[in-house]
Amino acid sequence: MVKRSKGIRSKSRHILTKKPRVGAISPIARALQQFDKGDNVNIVIDPSVHKGMPHIRFHGYTGKIEGTQGEAYLVGVVVGKKHKTLIIRSEHLRRVK
Numbered sequence: 001m002v003k004r005s006k007g008i009r010s011k012s013r014h015i016l017t018k019k020p021r022v023g024a025i026s027p028i029a030r031a032l033q034q035f036d037k038g039d040n041v042n043i044v045i046d047p048s049v050h051k052g053m054p055h056i057r058f059h060g061y062t063g064k065i066e067g068t069q070g071e072a073y074l075v076g077v078v079v080g081k082k083h084k085t086l087i088i089r090s091e092h093l094r095r096v097k
């Protein structure tokens with residue numbers, strides 16, 4: 001028997017694929033967007049950008065910007081009763097409307 005792969009992108013075949021009409025390259029405006037401390041953001045993983053990608057289990061979560069770390073943002077998320085701080089780049093974040 002072959003041992004099953006348990007990598008960072010395992011079980012993500014459908015979540016981390018783009019629809020054909022979306023296009024392979026993400027718009028540059030998404031990489032240049034700025035967030036302020038306290039802003040609410042949705043975590044939507046962009047599979048074409050590997051750098052600063054959060055773990056797949058956080059795809060679809062909503063969090064609050066807690067600060068910056070280099071070019072990335074510190075996003076606070078509540079998972080169950082625990083508070084977790086994620087380091088995510090702006091390509092994977094969308095402002096809550």
